[in-house]
Amino acid sequence: MSTEFFNVADIFGENVFNDTVMQARLPKKVYKNLKKTIEEGKELDLETADVIAHEMKEWAIEKGATHYTHWFLPLTGVTAEKHDSFISAPLPSGKILMSFSGKELIKGEPDASSFPSGGLRATFEARGYTAWDCTSPAFVRQDAAGGTLCIPTAFCSYTGEALDQKTPLLRSMEAINVQALRLLRLFGNTTSRKVTPSVGPEQEYFLVDAEKFQQRKDLIYTGRTLFGAMPPKGQELDDHYFGTIRQRIAGFMRDVNTELWKVGVSAKTQHNEVAPAQHELAPIYAEANIAVDHNQIVMQTLKRVACQHGMKCLLHEKPFAGVNGSGKHNNWSITTDDGINMLDPGRTPHENTQFLLVLSCILKAVNKHADLLRESAADPGNDHRLGANEAPPAIISIFLGEQLEDVMEQLISTGEATHSLKGGKLQTGVTTLPDLSKDATDRNRTSPFAFTGNKFEFRMVGSRDSIANPNIVLNTIVAEAFADACEVLESADDFDMAVHDLIKKYMIENQRIVFNGNGYSEEWVKEAERRGLPNIKSMVEAIPSITTDKAVELFERFSVFTKAELESRAEIQYESYAKAINIEARTMIDMASKQIIPAVMGYTKTLADTILAVREAGADVSVQSGLLTEVTELLKSTKAALEKLIQATEEAAAKEEGPVQANYYHTDVFPAMEALRAPVDQLEMIVDKDVWPMPSYGDLIFEV
Ligand code: ADP
Ligand code: MG
Numbered sequence: 001m002s003t004e005f006f007n008v009a010d011i012f013g014e015n016v017f018n019d020t021v022m023q024a025r026l027p028k029k030v031y032k033n034l035k036k037t038i039e040e041g042k043e044l045d046l047e048t049a050d051v052i053a054h055e056m057k058e059w060a061i062e063k064g065a066t067h068y069t070h071w072f073l074p075l076t077g078v079t080a081e082k083h084d085s086f087i088s089a090p091l092p093s094g095k096i097l098m099s100f101s102g103k104e105l106i107k108g109e110p111d112a113s114s115f116p117s118g119g120l121r122a123t124f125e126a127r128g129y130t131a132w133d134c135t136s137p138a139f140v141r142q143d144a145a146g147g148t149l150c151i152p153t154a155f156c157s158y159t160g161e162a163l164d165q166k167t168p169l170l171r172s173m174e175a176i177n178v179q180a181l182r183l184l185r186l187f188g189n190t191t192s193r194k195v196t197p198s199v200g201p202e203q204e205y206f207l208v209d210a211e212k213f214q215q216r217k218d219l220i221y222t223g224r225t226l227f228g229a230m231p232p233k234g235q236e237l238d239d240h241y242f243g244t245i246r247q248r249i250a251g252f253m254r255d256v257n258t259e260l261w262k263v264g265v266s267a268k269t270q271h272n273e274v275a276p277a278q279h280e281l282a283p284i285y286a287e288a289n290i291a292v293d294h295n296q297i298v299m300q301t302l303k304r305v306a307c308q309h310g311m312k313c314l315l316h317e318k319p320f321a322g323v324n325g326s327g328k329h330n331n332w333s334i335t336t337d338d339g340i341n342m343l344d345p346g347r348t349p350h351e352n353t354q355f356l357l358v359l360s361c362i363l364k365a366v367n368k369h370a371d372l373l374r375e376s377a378a379d380p381g382n383d384h385r386l387g388a389n390e391a392p393p394a395i396i397s398i399f400l401g402e403q404l405e406d407v408m409e410q411l412i413s414t415g416e417a418t419h420s421l422k423g424g425k426l427q428t429g430v431t432t433l434p435d436l437s438k439d440a441t442d443r444n445r446t447s448p449f450a451f452t453g454n455k456f457e458f459r460m461v462g463s464r465d466s467i468a469n470p471n472i473v474l475n476t477i478v479a480e481a482f483a484d485a486c487e488v489l490e491s492a493d494d495f496d497m498a499v500h501d502l503i504k505k506y507m508i509e510n511q512r513i514v515f516n517g518n519g520y521s522e523e524w525v526k527e528a529e530r531r532g533l534p535n536i537k538s539m540v541e542a543i544p545s546i547t548t549d550k551a552v553e554l555f556e557r558f559s560v561f562t563k564a565e566l567e568s569r570a571e572i573q574y575e576s577y578a579k580a581i582n583i584e585a586r587t588m589i590d591m592a593s594k595q596i597i598p599a600v601m602g603y604t605k606t607l608a609d610t611i612l613a614v615r616e617a618g619a620d621v622s623v624q625s626g627l628l629t630e631v632t633e634l635l636k637s638t639k640a641a642l643e644k645l646i647q648a649t650e651e652a653a654a655k656e657e658g659p660v661q662a663n664y665y666h667t668d669v670f671p672a673m674e675a676l677r678a679p680v681d682q683l684e685m686i687v688d689k690d691v692w693p694m695p696s697y698g699d700l701i702f703e704v
Contacts, residue, residue: 008261011258011262015264034052039194050101060149061098065149069083069150070108071152073165075118076116081148082108105151106131107132108131110128116576117157120159120568133166154166154167154170161565162561165292169292172472173288176478178479179486183357187353189336198286198291200284201329201331202282203281203295204273205278205314206278206701207277207313207314210306212703221583224318224584226673231698231702235324253270255308264294265297266284270282273326275323277704278323283298316463320697334358356411359404364509364510367509374534375473377469379465380576393525394536396513397449401451403420408514458470476560513533540666543574546570547563571658575658585645585652585669585673592642600631602691611628631683635679638683641679644675645669645672648672649669
């Protein structure tokens with residue numbers, strides 16, 4: 001750990017090819033052209049690209065870069081990169097030149113046959129293209145590989161279908177831009193030129209000791225523990241949340257922040273989370289596509305720096321049963337280029353017609369497409385959180401808070417909202433403390449989609465997942481609601497009257513999605529069912545929602561996905577679920593047969609030997625024999641459960657790929673895994689710790 005002190009302002013963004021660098025290094029005309037491309041989406045000509053590429057290379061080399069890579073987000077869920085060095089063919093003198101052309105900057109051509117395409121592309125048509133997304137700045141990453149110039153890119157097939165997350169995300173940003181501007185114009189706004197979704201993701205993660213991690217095959221292969229009994233202490237004391245950050249962790253966080261700041265990621269907030277060994281990092285929000293890229297950088301950096309500190313960073317949604325899992329809160333708002341946050345209600349929301357229309361459109365969007373939002377947060381790891389033992393629930397609902405709910409009720413009941421509840425003063429009862437002004441609304445931690453003052457916080461997203469999908473869905477469904485509203489309002493004779501009626505109509509029609517109570521309670525599950533809200537409990541049940549007629553119509557209308565792209569994505573999802581569970585099942589089989597059963601057999605032998613010896617000495621052996629019987633019984637159950645899991649896994653592998661196979665993994669293999677885990681966890685509690693073949697939960701989460 002370095003203890004060198006520095007000024008954050010000096011290092012922030014030092015490895016980013018940002019606006020300051022471009023302005024300083026690019027000829028005026030080139031800079032202007034590029035800005036046009038970034039701000040107005042104009043196409044970049046090759047001549048300009050050549051100049052930019054040259055300058056980018058010179059700059060990157062000064063930062064120690066030897067290679068460049070098109071950095072993209074294929075549908076594997078992790079970023080992909082192929083590195084090329086800047087060297088060109090050796091000269092007759094034997095020397096080389098470093099080169100990087102505009103063509104190489106703008107377009108890459110990775111052999112894409114091994115990336116998931118969900119049937120969009122046959123393997124023999126391997127051609128895929130990466131295209132520079134100049135709205136997300138290039139940066140130099142410095143790590144063990146030296147310096148690498150990373151160029152954020154989109155990834156498409158030869159025929160133009162999106163094979164990544166960025167392409168549809170950019171398309172969805174385009175959609176909401178157009179529709180939001182249309183809505184603003186109706187309210188007389190003629191000055192805003194662009195509307196962008198802003199996103200701030202809060203990233204949760206666990207840290208464990210690397211040596212202990214290495215002794216657990218489940219962590220190595222699957223990122224979560226597949227066996228493990230709870231230690232005597234869990235998270236019940238809530239003493240970890242916001243607790244003092246231990247020195248080892250503090251040193252890690254410092255290095256993470258330093259790395260992130262250098263590449264322009266505005267790491268802002270850090271704290272201990274609820275579970276032991278769990279932490280959180282949140283950056284300052286940014287434009288959606290940058291936030292998505294930055295979140296990938298955050299995840300990579302957490303992992304890399306953890307290794308340098310002798311730790312492993314677990315991004316899995318549920319690394320440990322019995323303690324909280326990890327999520328990613330996706331804070332989302334829509335902002336104009338001249339700084340108007342369209343989700344800012346102001347002090348008197350009841351008078352803010354534009355805000356009320358935006359809000360009612362969002363209610364409509366989320367109510368209509370709750371299934372899509374739910375699906376956007378589906379991944380195998382998140383099945384352990386959503387709708388399982390822990391929060392948030394799998395039911396989508398919106399928390400508005402007292403103030404807005406009150407305005408909504410006024411509108412619905414009397415057709416007129418005349419006042420907004422005020423926050424008032426918070427009296428502490430201590431004269432030396434200042435009276436704080438209170439927010440008009442308390443927080444609600446149990447809502448999956450909560451209004452938090454001037455933004456919505458979508459809390460369902462899994463910690464390991466990209467935030468691209470949730471934002472694609474949010475942008476597109478809200479664009480649709482805006483478009484529908486504009487269609488009505490643009491043809492209205494009396495705008496004021498029409499907008500008033502529309503807000504009321506949307507609020508009445510979509511009231512069922514609003515819920516301000518405890519989202520974790522049993523009553524809510526029943527109430528939601530009564531309201532007809534979907535409760536989609538698992539990933540395999542969520543996937544079909546992206547190919548319904550409703551979804552196809554939505555995404556095609558705004559050119560975000562074609563039907564073929566949606567179908568391919570569903571296929572990839574089924575496949576990735578099946579693969580994930582298959583790996584988990586096989587890891588369990590391996591651990592149970594090669595580590596756990598042999599260790600327990602060894603223990604029974606020791607017990608048996610003890611019994612013989614004790615009996616010979618003429619003493620009572622009832623305790624020892626009791627234990628031996630108990631262990632033997634559990635060993636028998638373990639063996640039987642193992643056989644069943646082996647059988648289920650074999651049957652699953654033989655099933656037809658796609659929904660059939662994925663569903664079988666969900667309904668048959670997964671329960672068989674749980675059934676194997678149960679006796680093993682019981683064994684762990686009674687078998688001598690010295691013979692247990694892997695570190696326990698206690699070792700992992702209390703001794704980092
Ligand atoms: P919380 O109290 O919800 O845990 P945090 O400070 O941990 O809040 O994180 C809040 C996140 O929301 C930050 O990433 C912050 O930058 C982001 N955020 C704040 N305002 C907006 C906004 N208008 N749009 C999008 N994200 C925002
Ligand atoms: Mg937070």
